[in-house]
Amino acid sequence: MEQKLSLNKKRTTKQWIQYSVIAAAIIALYLWTFIGIDIRWSRVFSERSIDNFGRVIPQLFSPDWSAFGKVMALMWQTLQMAYTGTLLAAILAIPFGFFAASNMVKSKALNTFSKWALDAIRAFPELVLALMFVAAIGPAPFAGVLAIAIGSIGMLGKLYCEVIESIDMNVVEALEANGANKLQVLFYGIIPQIIPEFLSYAIYRFEIDVRASTILGIIGAGGIGTLITIATQNRNWDEVGMILLVIVVVVTIIDTLSAMIRKRIV
Amino acid sequence: MMNNSLKVELYSKKAKRQMSLILIAIIGIYIYTSIATESSLFDFIDGWSGFERVAKDLFPPNWSYAPQVWEYLAETIQMAIIATTFAAICSVPIFLLSAANLFPNKWIHQPVRFMMNVLRTIPDILLAVIFVGIFGVGVFPGIMALFIFSLGILAKLMYETIESIDLNPLEAIRASGGNTLQVIWYAVLPQVLPQFVSFGLYVFEVNVRASVVLGFVGAGGIGLLLQQQVSFFNYPRVMTIIIIIFIAVVIIDYISNKIRERLV
Amino acid sequence: MIEFKQTSLVYPNGTQGLKNINLKINEGEFVVIVGLSGAGKSTLIRSMNRLVTPTEGELLIDDDNILAFNQRKLRDLRTKVGMIFQNYNLVKRSTVMKNVISGRLGHTGTIKSLLNMYSQEDLALAHRSLERVNIAEKMHQRADQLSGGQQQRVAIARVLTQQPKIILADEPVASLDPPTSHQVMTYLRKVNQEDNITTIVNLHFIDMAMEYADRIIGMRAGEVVYDGPASKVSEETFEEIYGRKIREDDLVGGQDDE
Numbered sequence: 087m088e089q090k091l092s093l094n095k096k097r098t099t100k101q102w103i104q105y106s107v108i109a110a111a112i113i114a115l116y117l118w119t120f121i122g123i124d125i126r127w128s129r130v131f132s133e134r135s136i137d138n139f140g141r142v143i144p145q146l147f148s149p150d151w152s153a154f155g156k157v158m159a160l161m162w163q164t165l166q167m168a169y170t171g172t173l174l175a176a177i178l179a180i181p182f183g184f185f186a187a188s189n190m191v192k193s194k195a196l197n198t199f200s201k202w203a204l205d206a207i208r209a210f211p212e213l214v215l216a217l218m219f220v221a222a223i224g225p226a227p228f229a230g231v232l233a234i235a236i237g238s239i240g241m242l243g244k245l246y247c248e249v250i251e252s253i254d255m256n257v258v259e260a261l262e263a264n265g266a267n268k269l270q271v272l273f274y275g276i277i278p279q280i281i282p283e284f285l286s287y288a289i290y291r292f293e294i295d296v297r298a299s300t301i302l303g304i305i306g307a308g309g310i311g312t313l314i315t316i317a318t319q320n321r322n323w324d325e326v327g328m329i330l331l332v333i334v335v336v337v338t339i340i341d342t343l344s345a346m347i348r349k350r351i352v
Numbered sequence: 353m354m355n356n357s358l359k360v361e362l363y364s365k366k367a368k369r370q371m372s373l374i375l376i377a378i379i380g381i382y383i384y385t386s387i388a389t390e391s392s393l394f395d396f397i398d399g400w401s402g403f404e405r406v407a408k409d410l411f412p413p414n415w416s417y418a419p420q421v422w423e424y425l426a427e428t429i430q431m432a433i434i435a436t437t438f439a440a441i442c443s444v445p446i447f448l449l450s451a452a453n454l455f456p457n458k459w460i461h462q463p464v465r466f467m468m469n470v471l472r473t474i475p476d477i478l479l480a481v482i483f484v485g486i487f488g489v490g491v492f493p494g495i496m497a498l499f500i501f502s503l504g505i506l507a508k509l510m511y512e513t514i515e516s517i518d519l520n521p522l523e524a525i526r527a528s529g530g531n532t533l534q535v536i537w538y539a540v541l542p543q544v545l546p547q548f549v550s551f552g553l554y555v556f557e558v559n560v561r562a563s564v565v566l567g568f569v570g571a572g573g574i575g576l577l578l579q580q581q582v583s584f585f586n587y588p589r590v591m592t593i594i595i596i597i598f599i600a601v602v603i604i605d606y607i608s609n610k611i612r613e614r615l616v
Numbered sequence: 617m618i619e620f621k622q623t624s625l626v627y628p629n630g631t632q633g634l635k636n637i638n639l640k641i642n643e644g645e646f647v648v649i650v651g652l653s654g655a656g657k658s659t660l661i662r663s664m665n666r667l668v669t670p671t672e673g674e675l676l677i678d679d680d681n682i683l684a685f686n687q688r689k690l691r692d693l694r695t696k697v698g699m700i701f702q703n704y705n706l707v708k709r710s711t712v713m714k715n716v717i718s719g720r721l722g723h724t725g726t727i728k729s730l731l732n733m734y735s736q737e738d739l740a741l742a743h744r745s746l747e748r749v750n751i752a753e754k755m756h757q758r759a760d761q762l763s764g765g766q767q768q769r770v771a772i773a774r775v776l777t778q779q780p781k782i783i784l785a786d787e788p789v790a791s792l793d794p795p796t797s798h799q800v801m802t803y804l805r806k807v808n809q810e811d812n813i814t815t816i817v818n819l820h821f822i823d824m825a826m827e828y829a830d831r832i833i834g835m836r837a838g839e840v841v842y843d844g845p846a847s848k849v850s851e852e853t854f855e856e857i858y859g860r861k862i863r864e865d866d867l868v869g870g871q872d873d874e
Contacts, residue, residue: 118430119430129487130492139486142482142486167385170385171391205602209601209605210598211562211564213477213568214597218582222403222407228389228395231391232391257707260771263784264695264719265691265721265778266691269726273729273730279708300475301477304477360743364711
């Protein structure tokens with residue numbers, strides 16, 4: 087028999103079955119998605135949409151400068167909320183990080199439980215947390231701050247844990263060999279090694295929290311988002327344009343500053 | 353021997369002053385912002401009865417409500433799938449154009465990157481608000497918002513990956529007479545394909561979480577139910593929805609992580 | 617005085633670290649332990665401040681069996697036994713001074729040490745220790761800005777600040793180049809003579825062992841296979857200890873540049 091040359095290598099039967107199963111799963115997933123999704127195309131591309139498009143987009147690009155003062159005041163509140171929430175989270179995440187780190191707490195059960203708790207927190211979108219806090223204490227920036235504070239613990243705790251697990255344990259041994267007790271080892275051997283990274287991650291999280299805080303107001307949890315709801319309800323798209331501009335500029339500035347500070351710290 | 357008049361300090365004066373200043377600034381700003389946003393410990397104590405009330409009302413969850421939730425959960429996931437798929441496809445030309453090692457001309461990669469950077473600063477829910485304003489309430493504006501937001505993230509992750517690849521194969525193909533498209537097809541894409549799929553899955557995770565809340569502004573998905581039930585004060589139902597969201601997100605993250613671990 | 621009495625150590629995984637060691641090390645001696653890697657040098661050194669704990673026999677320091685020590689007594693022991701490591705083990709992001717003052721931790725109350733409340737005597741002692749290894753001008757720099765040899769000198773200063781009766785040095789020059797190695801060994805020798813501190817050093821360079829030691833102890837497979845004054849040691853002795861011919865890389869070479 088003459089062997090046919092082919093660019094791709096021949097696959098075994100087992101590989102063929104594997105590939106077919108994966109392909110079938112992907113096809114099934116997409117069939118389920120596209121059959122299930124309910125897009126009302128007639129409404130999406132109705133005359134009204136085209137009208138709206140022609141009205142909304144130009145207004146978005148001609149921001150209403152008379153709203154600038156109002157927008158900046160609420161942006162300022164947004165930054166305050168992000169700062170308060172991030173700082174709280176940066177502190178509250180420390181015990182989680184230590185309990186989750188296997189070189190600090192020699193209990194597999196406690197490590198796993200802490201890691202699980204951190205993952206659980208990360209599963210909740212901040213806006214869902216904010217919705218619950220608004221239900222509890224009414225529409226106020228405090229609800230947003232709490233949502234940011236709780237929501238950020240998940241990521242920060244996990245990153246802290248990684249930092250702690252990567253420290254140089256020889257230093258700890260050296261201090262123990264000096265006759266230092268556990269607390270002294272913590273303050274002289276461990277904390278100096280972790281502080282810069284902890285700070286850097288907290289600042290990084292602040293970037294994320296500034297973005298998150300800009301939208302909390304949409305459900306009444308304070309900050310510039312409050313204005314978004316009002317402006318869209320009144321169809322003041324030029325004001326939305328102003329809000330958009332302020333968010334883009336402020337977020338970009340915060341990102342740049344934060345990257346600069348973080349570069350210096352580590 | 354040391355001079356007796358010399359006072360030895362643990363830290364230099366400059367370092368001491370710097371550390372104190374930073375510490376005072378961090379605490380000072382915190383005190384100011386926590387008062388300005390009414391988020392101090394006192395406000396926490398004031399609000400305690402509220403937390404207690406809601407926490408109590410949330411239990412036990414109302415499981416008979418669960419069947420009504422599925423449909424919306426499915427919609428949430430479908431939105432994320434569609435948006436991620438189209439963003440992945442459309443991001444290919446964008447990240448190729450943003451990679452400085454493929455297109456060294458800064459008049460090509462800089463403007464593309466700039467646009468993507470701007471896009472990424474706009475929160476997805478804000479995009480959803482705008483699209484709802486244009487297209488009306490429904491899943492379409494939600495998908496559009498997720499699509500645009502994912503485009504920004506994917507493009508950034510991918511062009512950074514491309515800029516870190518091994519350049520030797522590119523040179524080899526160029527040397528044997530390959531044009532830019534052939535270089536991309538034979539030397540670039542094979543190197544970055546695993547990362548591309550991995551980032552796609554990551555963006556899908558992000559999109560599932562995001563599409564959970566898009567319903568708050570009328571852009572489809574499970575968020576609509578959640579907000580409705582909160583405004584009706586029907587907390588046992590709220591808890592049911594929250595638990596379902598939680599389980600769905602955890603399962604999707606888990607599967608996605610397993611696949612990504614095997615890829616890279 | 618340090619005394620090993622039929623001391624053995626078996627690690628939890630079954631490896632025999634030390635096999636029936638009998639040794640007496642007198643006050644003020646400068647002892648170098650030689651042997652191939654894995655011979656048990658490190659285990660021997662680390663058992664003297666109980667970083668590892670022998671499983672059989674006795675280990676007496678100043679007539680106390682340290683194997684029976686509880687946590688409190690162990691900390692007291694470690695306060696008077698200083699240790700120097702191959703990789704210096706400084707806190708890289710802390711300043712030199714903060715690293716050196718951490719030698720006082722065993723002598724300082726917890727609260728005081730956490731608030732950095734050190735007496736002027738302690739600070740002066742730390743400064744003097746730095747002066748003794750000629751590195752006082754770097755006191756406010758971060759440890760990671762120093763070269764390897766400088767970091768090891770800071771580590772010596774840290775141990776001096778501890779005012780120990782015994783110094784253990786576990787391969788203190790293994791990460792350094794020949795001139796710097798000689799410098800570090802010279803400082804160790806100087807401290808040993810000036811303060812009469814019993815000093816026990818692990819080395820695997822035989823020329824260095826012969827140059828600096830009063831007494832050389834050879835180890836192989838967890839056992840002491842040679843013990844005698846440095847003056848009586850020859851290349852043949854080392855070939856016996858190592859169980860093979862001496863090679864180029866067993867010698868550090870280079871001359872003392874001090």
